[in-house]
Amino acid sequence: MEGWHLPVRDEAGRVVFYLDMADEAQRVGVEYDGAYHVGDRATMESDRARRRWLEDRGWRLIPATAADLRDGRALVASVRQALAARGGGPRSSRRGVRALV
Numbered sequence: 468m469e470g471w472h473l474p475v476r477d478e479a480g481r482v483v484f485y486l487d488m489a490d491e492a493q494r495v496g497v498e499y500d501g502a503y504h505v506g507d508r509a510t511m512e513s514d515r516a517r518r519r520w521l522e523d524r525g526w527r528l529i530p531a532t533a534a535d536l537r538d539g540r541a542l543v544a545s546v547r548q549a550l551a552a553r554g555g556g557p558r559s560s561r562r563g564v565r566a567l568v
Contacts, residue, residue: 499532
């Protein structure tokens with residue numbers, strides 16, 4: 468994974484979103500979903516539209532919750548699998564890798 472809060476640009480080069488953690492080359496991102504997603508319809512709808520926009524452009528998004536952060540083994544396995552499926556893998560010299568993968 469390249470790093471934290473990676474800017475994602477639209478076709479015109481404008482930053483439209485930030486991913487919590489991502490590998491831009493492989494288009495694999497991790498997004499934290501906190502409890503605020505549960506009770507706020509506007510936030511939920513905005514997040515779904517954002518996710519659809521990213522997936523329509525080839526991103527593989529992996530959701531993460533507080534439980535995933537307490538015991539990250541399943542999350543790490545998902546990230547490794549997504550990177551491997553796209554022909555990549557963790558690169559320890561890149562920012563953010565040691566923190567998650």
